[in-house]
Amino acid sequence: MTNKQPLTLKSTAAIHTLQPVRLMTRLCKHWGHKFPVELGEQQGSIELPLGLCHMRCTDILQVQLHSDAEHISQLQQVVADHLRRMASMEELVIDWQQA
Numbered sequence: 313m314t315n316k317q318p319l320t321l322k323s324t325a326a327i328h329t330l331q332p333v334r335l336m337t338r339l340c341k342h343w344g345h346k347f348p349v350e351l352g353e354q355q356g357s358i359e360l361p362l363g364l365c366h367m368r369c370t371d372i373l374q375v376q377l378h379s380d381a382e383h384i385s386q387l388q389q390v391v392a393d394h395l396r397r398m399a400s401m402e403e404l405v406i407d408w409q410q411a
Contacts (some may be wrong), residue, residue, distance in 0.1 A: 332373035
């Protein structure tokens with residue numbers, strides 16, 4: 313986010329996937345070449361120009377986005393598109409909820 317507006321909005325999604333850790337790891341490694349990424353065994357975060365993406369793995373992939381009002385919808389779309397691409401043949405249902 314070039315103008316550094318406060319990240320006042322939060323959006324979350326609980327994504328059912330057969331391999332939450334694999335999906336999180338693939339996304340972090342994919343974006344790790346362009347953006348700051350932190351990746352642990354069960355959690356990861358990515359600092360994108362549109363906002364922040366935090367992920368935590370349990371039996372599902374929990375995704376939390378932080379952005380401003382101008383960018384939250386675009387961030388949701390970008391993260392969802394990339395998660396679906398990383399999931400390969402698995403069809404993901406991603407339902408963002410404003411928190």
